Amino acid sequence: MAREVAFPPANVHHHSPPRSLNYSTTVLSTSAASDSQVMEVGRILQGAKWQYRLVNPLTHGVHISRVFKAEMLPGRERRIPAKWALIKTASPDNTDTMKFPREELNAYNLSSVKSCTSFRALHDIIGDPEDRGEHAQEPPMLVLEWLDCTLSDVPSKHHLQNYPLFKAVIDAVLRSSVSLGKESLVNTDIKADNILLSAIDTDRPLAKVGDLGVLRQEGITYPVQPYAMRAPEVYQGVGCVQKSQIWALAATLICWIKPGVFGTAGNTIPLFHEGWSVSKLLRLFPDWDPPPIAHAVRRTQFAFGNHLVEHPVPEMSKILSLEEELQGMGIPAVLRDLFRYLLVVDPARRPSAAEVLASPEYQALQQAALASTSRGN
Structure with a gap:
């Protein structure tokens, strides 16, 4: 099992208040x-x-x-x-x-x-x-x-055509992931609440990644990441790797656009959060055939997930295939193409952050953002 990263000690020291300052408040x-x-x-x-x-x-x-x-x-x-x-x-x-x-x-x-x-x-x-x-x-x-707000504070329905905003968010998460990769670290808490925004209604919105207390060594096999953003390999017990952050980024944006597609939303069976979330993955990706799972608890969760696929309850029946979900979101083709590119269940085939930044799919989003800015939209 991979160990959690031991961060270096802080190197900042306390200073007494400057004597020359004269404020009326203590x-x-x-x-x-x-x-x-x-x-x-x-x-x-x-x-x-x-x-x-x-x-x-x-x-x-x-x-x-x-x-x-x-x-x-x-x-x-x-x-x-x-x-x-x-x-x-x-x-x-x-x-x-x-x-x-x-x-x-x-x-x-x-x-x-x-x-x-x-x-x-x-x-x-x-x-x-x-x-x-x-x-x-x-x-x-x-x-x-x-920063002014978080992504979760922003109503997605008003920003489905806001290419500069999507570009800013995706760019911030990708570049932060590339940087963490230099020290073999992963951000295990990528979610809308931790994506911070300013100037969202301008042609140059600012996005940054916050809440950094949960950086971990790459490969950690503990079940990290929020349920809705958790990558398939983390559910399988393989570990949270660099590419798990790519999955979390795409899942974050899709859940912002349409809450409930991933994760525990709608769960009617108490204490079976992982199994419920796994069942959604199996419905979203009907061609996915997960390899045998060694960990007994994770194996049980997948068995429960499969059971819900074969015998779906009403709330689970609402989850369609990823392609059907994307088509029903009312988002531009450039975003659908990018999400398809990012959401690959096999991490060996999923692109890395650096590969996404250099990809035609991401460059298409950049061009759409530039064109939107030129039009003043």
């Missing part, structure tokens, strides 16, 4: 008050580089961690890189989240992440990432690049 470091006191609207927090006035909490349903929008203010460094930032830390009400900020900080110390602009940028750190006296009880706060 400036706190994380050691100056309890978490409930620090994370209050209007409070100014001291980072290693800048200061941050908390504007409002973000209560998006997918946030497990505690997340705030903050105004960036001059600090030890006077010139701020942006007006807004996102501050992310562990939730005091959920001890399981205590490790997340440090894991994500470790990811940001990887050269494959630091060198790639397709990832959401880490601006600064609040607190001391090297302080391990209390371990997970005092995790650092991450100051991250602000």
